[in-house]
Amino acid sequence: MAEVSFLSGGGEMGALMRAHDWSHHPLGRPESWPQSLRTTLRSMLNSRHQMCVFWGSEAFWFYNDAYRETLTTERHPSSLGKPGRQVWPEIWDDIGAQIAQVMRGGSATWHENQRLVMQRDGRDEDTYWTYSYSPIDDESADSDVGGVLVVCTETTEQVLVSRRALEERQRLAGLFEQTPSFIAMLRGPDHVVELANPGYMRLVGGRPLLGRKVAEALPDAASQGFVDLLDIVYVSGQSYVATATPFAMQPAPGAPISQRYLDFVYQPIRDDAGRVTGIFVEGTDVTERALAEKALRASEIRLRAINSDLEQQVAQRIHGRARTWQLSTDIMGVLNAEGIFELSNPAWQRVLGWPEEIIASTPFFDFLHPDDLERNQRAFSRALELGEPALSFENRYRHVDGGYRWLSWVAIPEDDKIYCSARDVTAEKQAAESLARTEAALRQAQKMEAVGQLTGGIAHDFNNLLGGIMGALEVARMKLEQGKIGDLPRLLEIGDTAVRRAASLTQRLLAFSRQQTLDPRPTDINRLVAGMEELIRRTIGPPVQLEVVEADTLWLCRVDPPQLENALLNLCINARDAMPDGGHLTIETANRTLDDPAAAAVFDLQPGEYVSLRVTDTGSGMTPEVIARVFDPFFTTKPIGQGTGLGLSMIYGFARQSGGQVRIHSKPGKGSAFTIYLPRHFEAPPQAEPSQPQHLPAATPQRETVLVVEDEPSIRELVCELLTGSGFRTLHAADGSAGLRILQSAASIDLLITDVGLPGALNGRQMADAARTFRPRLKVLFMTGYAEHSVVGDGHLEPGMHILTKPFSLDVLRRKIHDILSA
Template structure:
């Protein structure tokens, strides 16, 4: 303990130093530390000033309780005894050279209000410090200095307060200089000019004022009694206010005086004790106004001389206005604060059938249509209370004979009343409604035309696919009846291929309608493109040169990878078809930041950050009319039988459903560029290894019980057969109500496999949610052939719930069930 005596006391930091394990520290145990270091630490620990010590070539850091108050969790207590460069990494560039100068044998340094950007609570913070660096002697080193004693004070708050005060003084000075009124500050009973702004100097002809008395600098002011007024204000302490006071100012000796008129105030200035120490002068040159008023008064005499002629003209004009009031086809009136038209013209009766006595005795709200009453009350209140005019305000007024008429009002508030005029626009409204009905009928006709086109295309493609399936099954049955079983596998393969084409067509339709069930996840598009590059090269053939340009540090996206792969492959096939004689195909990725203008005008997107995937070709290009229809379903420029016309519509629907967009840039003969924009996602992509589907195994021992709920009997029978072959006991139901009765029974069920779109009052998701109230750990596999995003397709499935999209092979279903039960 004797060796540790210099660390005695020191509060929290003294205790922390004594408890610290110094055995592995480069300085060794405290008993072996140099005497000067021990003395400095004892002085530091027992001081109430903020102090720290940096010792040795590594500048090992020590600090006391007062300094500890400035530290956050980043540095206390972990930084004790660590090298200064490590502790203060963010400011070492500022203080390291200062410390090194003292350590080399230099003299002590002083730094006042030094700006340092420190990290506190995980973020940068501007701080200010006043500190000194003093050398600590050590004869054992060449420079004679073993360390640095730091005495410091954080002055951040003082600096910021000082800056705000300086900025406020600067702002007041600017206001003083820039104000259009003249201002001056006079000091003492002699009225010495201390300040005068440019407007004051301009008023007195630019004469030197500062440091001179008013009587000396402006002798004409003294002769006209202004100095006497200043004496009175200084003695009494009462302000003096003057209006349009004449002041004959002489700009320079020998120059005739100019008569000016001034509005001004003399305001006494008091010290903290309340004693008057000066006078603040502020005013405005109102010469032009005063002269105008004099001219106005002079003209009043002349006006009275011709008053009789003017009265006659006024009478004539009033008679003209009266005729306008009487004959106008527009409603006119004066509305008072009680909501009654105290004046109304004859048009009220011509347009609405109400006589003047009814209008003058009935609040106008009684005539307003109930649906328009609330906003009419609001407009009236704004006019009466706020003086806010109403221009082109429309509402409906009741007609004396029944029904309502549309009126368009102009209402101007003045002196607590509202002066109104209104035009009957009933005919205009009826014409507009007729036009709207016509446009709605046209849109419906266009919609039905599009539906007809879509239905015709679907019927054509599905008839072909069904023909292939039916033909394959019929020939297979015939071969089986003939005993030629060796041909059956080939015929089943033909039927299976037709089924797969039908499934692909369904997925394209769902993608176009943005109703496919997506399985989005964080995806690295560069990695996705690289994984498809070999497939794309084989697809486009040797006559097309492929170039892939990947953006560095490409942002991830949340997207369904197989759907994006399908879209990319479709674009590459279209590009290949546009270059029958070969050419260049370029796939490029990029990060794109869209501001408000670009996102709204060019892309029809929300502003933000996006990843773009572009496919560019050097082919035949597209005309503007083809570009306009490129995303329409079943639109294709290819010959009949060479394209369904769903590829681009599928890509468009997939991109929009993923929160993105597709854009085309093309010119005939100059190639085309198709670009998919997808929103940036902040979650890092994860690799998901593909698991190849296994074949249906032979029946094994009992593996558990699965409930299958499916309204399509053929699918329900096949799924149950598959599960029984796989060793499961199966239960089944055709709708949600029947399935829920089984789930609410006591029978043990290991997995629920259910379609989402079930008939009746309960869909598959509702049935599963209801079942989980009694079976909270129930595992569920939803199957769906369309978008049920409000139920299962929005990425918010609960734990233990899974999704499989129709159509699917029985191998895939079996593998999915095995994975769920294994998990």
């Protein structure tokens, strides 16, 4: 079987290929297959990526386990080794020409989100794929290409999700365009118009608005105080509601001024942190109603001024009140102690549809919505017994058609009667609900867009890193087959570098999400900066002058020192990149005391004492738009390939997770200042840690027994291999329940090494706690890939418990085990 060793491994498909009878196949037995095909099949079978191969003029088809998961019984396992046209008849017109092009000696091809209609479970199904076709060299072929290697990923779900998101945005946009009220969305403290619907454009005479400040685009509105109101709402965070507010505007130069009356609301828009980022404007043109009410008031004034005669004035007042009673759009009535309106004006029928005789014979409780009944009974009793008026009291009254209308009441008790008036606020309630739904939909759309950007950035960076790891392993395997072992150290170093970069990317993502495992210790930041000064000078280079300003008697803070060092180095590198022609870089420490207003409004911190670390440069600076996005994941202003866009988001996540904050002060051409604030810590100064050797002495025989509990087989096997090689006796388990059974046995166990997140009923912390009830002196080392505070305990571990963050080198693990068992 040496000749077919290239088919070894490969999971189910490797076994299927080995068991297949190839003696009557056009390709013959596997031992006679071309070397390039054999090498390609070995790589394909042992890859976790979805891969397949078309070989020869008939495009005979091979595929691996990862690709098998996309197939139905129509093709698996019967399609192995068959011509591609027979395997994929329904899509051969789409892919056959692409394969033929590569087979003719063409270059590799790339197809993104390609639509293919496939037969699955007996029916046509729209699918989408991202794939590449790469030539497989074969000197015996006419074009020197013997076949095509396909690396693919099915993207059907992502494409459909994107389409649904687009359709939802289009639906919301349609609602936004068709609403009869005027709507606009303003961004930032300068009230830049970001959105405006047709109703708003009609209101302002079609003036160009988008992307402009309200004060500049609508000077008429600014001169009448509307912009001042926007400023108040933005600063206070309180909404503003106005009714029948006059608004004068000249639609065009030389045109007559138009006088309108508006009901409107200014509603602050907040981000996830509760900060005001803009204002939502919604309202209705109520000019006709306002003019009618104005005319009515003017009529009343004219009637009162006709005669100075007292009798005529009294008569006119009575007449005016009667007209108001008759013509008012507000409901009016006199309520007796039995809860019946003895008097009611015509507005009852106009608003609710009930005639006067029904109102006068029915207790008002019968008209109430069941959910409002108890609250109204209490208010009615207080009004009669205590003489307590009700102002702006809202409830729902049943309409004659069976629906309900919202009414806002003013009720004044006097002489066993209650004099009432009510305004129909149903439209305002509906508008407020519509506004809330619109805001929620907009926030959801923004979240979906942010998630798309985040996942896209992660996929891009991880694909690059995985490419380096896979490439290094494949070339190393090739060198081993060729017997060229001298190149192996360099290839292993390439793979190791890519692994460490992937670990760094994961750590930055965890820092941004505030889920990284921190090891906070009392830290003197002056000492930390002094220890890094030489490294920073070498990093920024001679063109940049470095100045370090240390505060006298600087307070301590409790922080993870390596993470703070990483954050400081990141800020210095960013500052260097902002000064390509050289400049001045200042690192400054200080003690800061924040009072209540400053902490709440400016720094978004709890009041108290803080230590600040500031990095200031004289570089290019940033615009307000860049500052607003600078902490977003994967946002970067650097060219492609020169930055992941995670550095500043990592610093922000680390500072917030440590109980602190990051603040930026920058102007274009004036440089930038980044300040990290960390809470003061009241504890004795930390002692310098003794230096330790990078590697421990060679393994010596040990008497200790170590139990390893880890659900990932590769990690479990490597840890056990390390322990065995170091002279320890090892026991192992794949979940918490199995590990606890070993701990409950009579076996001698000196150290428990366990992952925190284990499958099944018990996680690592629960298993360790249970074991310590009968092994109270058991030493424990937790391994974790992120900070599981609910399990580990917010960084506070019991004596004899330790933690190690994944990923880690085996040398670091070995040193940690030595330190624990030597303590």
